[in-house]
Amino acid sequence: MDERERLQSADADQRAAAAEALSQMGPDAAYAAVELVAASGDQESVGEWSVAALEELGPPPEEAIAGLSNLIADTNPTVAYWAMTLLGRAGPTARSCENQLTNALHQSDQDSVRERAAWALGKIGATSENAVQALQTATTTSNPRLTRLAKRALQEIQS
Amino acid sequence: MAKKKKKSRFSSIKWMIITLLSSGGLGGFMKPDLPFIGPLTQRLMAFAKSDESLGQGNLMNQVKANMTGAGNGVAGLNGQQAAPAQLANSNRPSSSILIASFNIQVLGKSKMAKPAVVEVLARVIRQFDVVAIQEVRAKEDNILPQLVAAVNADGHRYNFIIGPRLGRTVSKEQYAFVYDTTRIEQDPSATGTLSDPTDLMHREPFVARFRARTNPPEQGFSFWLMNAHTDPDEVPEEVDALSQAFPLMLNARADEDDVILLGDLNASERQFGNLGKIPNITWTVTGNTMTNTRQNKAYDNILFDRIRTSEYTGRWGVYDIEGVFGITREDALMVSDHLPVWAEFSAWEAAPNNRMADRFPNDQPR
DSSP: OOHHHHTTOSOHHHHHHHHHHHHTSGGGGGGGHHHHHHHTTSOHHHHHHHHHHHHHSOSOOGGGHHHHHHHTTOSSHHHHHHHHHHHHHHGGGGGGGHHHHHHHHHHOSOHHHHHHHHHHHHHHTOOOHHHHHHHHHHTTSSOHHHHHHHHHHHHHHHO | OOOOOOOOHHHHHHHHHHHHHOOSOGGGTSOTTSOBOSHHHHHHHHHHHHHHTTTOOOHHHHHHHHHHHHTTOOBOSSSSSBOHHHHSOSSOOTTEEEEEEEEEEEESHHHHTOHHHHHHHHHHHTTOSEEEEEEEOOSSSOHHHHHHHHHGGGSOOEEEEEOOOBOSSSOOBEEEEEEETTTEEEEEEEEEEOBOTTOOOSSOOEEEEEEEOOSSGGGBOEEEEEEEEOOTTSHHHHHHHHHHHHHHHHTSBTTBOOEEEEEEOSOOGGGOGGGGGSTTEEESOOTTOOOBTTSSOOOEEEEEETTTTTTEEEEEEEOOHHHHHTOOHHHHHHHOSBOOEEEEEESBOSOGGGOSOOOOTTOOOO
């Protein structure tokens, strides 16, 4: 059983051990990107190591994009945050996720999720009118970080 | 060694403004006399630039010359320098102190449950007088007490201070400082987390003021440590925020001109941007020296003003955990994906006679 499979074990100790092992692999853990994002919302012993692995693994492989896209709407904001973070790292390769990211920017009640959605839309180079409108709306919020990230995303899109 | 202590009138005014406006802060932890990062800072710094540019000359040349000077470091991992363990041992000379930064990846319950890992961590910490730690990640509050107990198990007398949990998701981190109380004292009135009202940083720097124990005490080298860990996905923005915070810390107190910024910046020296352009700033980790266990990143560093902090001896290094303890790369990764970086400073303040009020709370009246 490889670490990706262990990360989905019913046994929390197995999941924690797998996440810890993946956190020591750096970018080589990217093959388990989707599973690590899902595990980021797990209990502390699993989640903290998953987050540590995610911080270090760089851009996800192309085959992980669809799985990550499905996690944008996860009810756990940590999972949504990390799904969008990896999609942003993927850059234009993840442009197919534009609508899901736009929805997250529009609809999430979590600042961390909306902020990461704005950031990711800039990184992927979103092109749709909906995405640009959502970002323009976000530039007028009272959240200074969201406003800043939305402005930067619009600059990235226009550049 | 004479030390210049130049304070413009503007700096005092600027600081008074910040002091008046910065009370409160994060989670009640912030001390009202610490600066904050944000638009006000940006405006003030833009104004201050015209003031600071007077008489500074070609700053970039100074920075570059300084970088070359820092290359005189004596310890590293690439075999070009002396073994760090020879410099950083438990019988340290009283004339100097060793300050280190160590990102102990996910320092929490799981790591503390591994006795071999804890033993390595304890032995590493004992090599230094103060260690700035990043990535304490635990819901419990017993992690640092346990770690310091392990450090002190052989009779050492280390203590620690720890910051609040910081982060934008449920995964929070704490900064900590662990220090040898027989050689270093901490100013209890000068500890806190920088306020960040416009949320520029994921984890705002944790700052604390320390002083080397000397006789007489007021001649000991005193300094701010500014512990930082940037978000790997927003490095340019966060390093830029640090470039705003650092000059503010330099002027945070009239009686303290030494500020040492250290931590995991997720940026090599080539990515320092405005931080690397601060007049007279220097840093220890340069060139091809790597600071992570896998030996392919130079993300950890120690930065300071080379004129103000003339106590720096020029000795620095990256602590080679694999080499010092004779363990495998795999075992070293169990300890952390980062290595400690360290620098040596004189234990004596460079120009104590010029200090306006170099005092700690427990000093005897003069």
